[in-house]
Amino acid sequence: MSDLTQFLRRDLPASIVVFLIAIPLSLGIAAASGAPLLAGLVAAVVGGVVAGALGGAPLQVSGPAAGLTVIVAGTVADFGFAGTAAIVAVAGLVQIALGASRLGRAALALSPAVVHGMLAGIGLVIALSQIHVMLGGAPQSSAWQNLIDLPGQMLDHHGAAALLGVLTVAILVLWPRLVRFSLLPAALVAVVSMTALAAAMNADVERVSLPDEPLTGLIRPAWPDAPLREITVAVLTIAIVASVESLLSAVAVDRLHDGPRADLNRELVGQGVANTASGLLGGLPVTGVIVRSSTNVAAGARTRASAIMHGLWIAAFVLLFADLLETIPMAVLAAVLIVVGLRLVDLGQIRTYARHRELPTYLLTALGVVFTDLLTGVALGMICAAVLILWRLTRSEIRRVERAPGQWLVTIHGTLSFVESARLSRELGALPAGADVDIELHLDYLDHGAFETIRDWRSGHERSGGSVTVREVHDSWFHQATSGRLGDGKRTPRLVGSWSRWQDMDQQRRGAMEAGIAEFERTVAPMVRPQLADLARDGQRPQQLFITCADSRVVPNLITASGPGDLFCVRNIGNIVPPHTGGDTSVGAAVEYAVDILGVTTITVCGHSGCGAVRALMSDAARPGSALGDWLDQSGVRFSNPADEERCCTENVMQQLSNLRSYPAVRNAEVAGLLRLTGMYFDLAEARMYEVDPIVGQAHPVAIQPAA
Known part of the structure; x- marks a missing residue:
């Protein structure tokens, strides 16, 4: 599929779907943050275009995030929005420095229980504040005060705003259950339908308010008139939380698709550039957002073009259709945020942390964020995580x-x-x-x-x-x-x-073999018994014939990390395969049984360093006429440099592969493409496996394959 065709079939439709879900979320997050509504749209445009173009996670979509709402609201209250914009721009520079220092993965060292507990706490704070707006009231200054005033707010007289809000919540909850597949996101359906209902009712409710000229309505950043220590704390808080949320989102998005994996350091630099640009343009902080990103993947996006286009769609819509946005009731946006906030409290995560005994960390972080502030909640969670680690240790x-x-x-x-x-x-x-x-x-x-x-x-x-x-x-x-x-x-x-x-002394008195058997039956047998029972019932179906030396230092299942039923093994002195005619028939019988009866797809001949048989061949030390001498004569190997032991070992492997091809069963299966022959060399001192190049005989680490 050409790039243009892929863009038209995959990325363009996906960008429209993400654009539709981003508009109401961006407006709602700006409202909950106490910032101008236009700031949320600016962040959505910058996040889509800048972070989408420069970030290291191609399918991640960035923009204003609910996880930063509490932080931004506190920053706006302390420094004003112009000062907040300047802080966001500087926080972006910090992110760029972190990414350039290749500290992207270091941010993931924070306990996931703390991160998800922080997001859950933020979600509860958002829900507790926005439920007052949805019911026609005004949010209080703290989550605790919102919680105290909630019963009175619910018992108070409710007008059209409360009706629109409740219906919005109902649509957000029921739409995904009733409509299994739709390109229309639930948030868009809820906002459009409730806006139309408000217009039909001629409801007297508060609505979205944007500047008449959006480009002239942008707020310029201004350095806040506050102590440097307070500004530094605000900058680092936004930079760290935005970085962690973006990186966690990027890792989560990687699990949703099979395309290129995220470069976390590049993603951090891209997020930093986007935040600096957003701050300078008067926008909210930008992070990678899992809701939009997962929607992007589900809609079929394949490249970063989808994220970039979604930002351009938002910019065009704001410039051309701002009047439509101003018909949206604020109670509807509040209802959208309530559902988004409550979804940050993931019951599946709670069950997971309960199973892993990390629930105290999760709960303490969440409650700390709700009843104190974000930094205190995170600090309490980190302390709890450290105490639990020490307890377990x-x-x-x-x-x-x-x-x-x-x-x-x-x-x-x-x-x-x-x-x-x-x-x-x-x-x-x-x-x-x-x-x-x-x-x-x-x-x-x-x-x-x-x-x-x-x-x-x-x-x-x-x-x-x-x-x-x-x-x-x-x-x-x-x-x-x-x-x-x-x-x-x-x-x-x-x-x-x-x-x-x-072994201890008692075991040594019993004998090594007997002690080993007893240990196997007591500790290992219970673990492998089900698998062995299946193999006993169904028969063996190994995929590989493994021919190696009888040297006691070479343990095939150990060096290949294989188990029962994986390898059909032949072991002898020098991993020798006598030719089909005129040689020992025991090895030939095993080869023919493996190919014709078991149907193996690979035969591996594995030599090793310090092989006594190869040394005997190098020095002609085997006595003529002895059983050992007669056996070694069947190898057929002739060394190019008898002084180079490693080379002699690999040449012996190559010769045995050649001997294998003298068997009609092997030759026919290989020609038919049903069988592959490989040579390996195991270095005992390094405990490392090498693949033997079948043409020149050189040994290459298995992890670094030679060119074909």
């Missing part, structure tokens, strides 16, 4: 279960530090003297104080005639501490490390 889960008379299992999950020593001593001390106790540790961290608590209790329990076995899953903190290596930074994950890394 110092807490562990300890469970005691009696598996049989006189046999106990104690499982400990989480972080075990000296803070938990008293509780740990109490739990272990409750075990009966002389019992056989298995302690199973699932630890992220173990400090010396907690280690001494377990060690001292273990010594006392064993002196009283009991037995204690300590097993570890995932990490080997306790056994490292026992050997004096706790804190040396050389931890090995329990399920990855070898037997020698985690």
